[in-house]
Amino acid sequence: MSKDDNTKIKICGIRTEAEAEYLNEAGVNYAGCVFFDKSKRNVTYDEAKAVLNTLNKDITRVAVTVIPDVNKVKEIEVLGFDILQVHKQLSADVIEAVNIPIWYACNISDAKKLSEALEFMDSLPDKARDKIRGIVMDAPDYGSGVTFGWQDKDQGYEDISDRNLMLLQGRELILAGGLNAENVAKGIKIFKPDIVDVSSGVENDKGKDRDKILTFVRTVREHTMSRSRW
16 A cells, blocks of 8 residues: 555644644644634634744645634634635635635534535535535544544444445545544444544643554544445
8 A cells, every 4th residue: 555545534623832842743744723713722823823933834724613704714724724624604705715625624423415515516516516625524522632433333334325425526525523542443433534533532631642543543543445436
């Protein structure tokens, strides 16, 4: 398996330069900063700038938002983020205004909701659809540290149909929501995600934990899977 086939890693909720250095050391692929006032991981623009300036250049920067407006999107682009991640509502105005790729986060409560969340892609016009480069499969309560129940065999995630996956139409699949070093290998096995996205699973009571990050990264790389799903 070539390096390009590896499951990539995003560490989300980065707030400080010290945490950014943990990501540099671990050699992750993506770093996420949260712009949402109700989140304990929310950052100011100045804090985000400090994080971005500390990160290695080969780490892709992701701005995580909830129902952003056009002004928020423009401000985020000026900061130098590479990807806009949107939770909940993704408006037509934002899709039109954004000049960086979008990851759309689907908050999932069961396997049926996963199908419904992916099917929204069919309703978009081609121009808008082309801007959405990734689908984030996340828990119903994003940032909660709880999965969307895929570990339970009775939930049906083991039998996701080719139709559901084809709705991604070549876009990246990002698995998020309650991941940690103990469950990420199973998540990789079930979904074969392009990217795994962790936040609370690599934290202690003060913020991001260096050792937990390194352990998570090592576990993912030990259980990496080809990204081909069809």
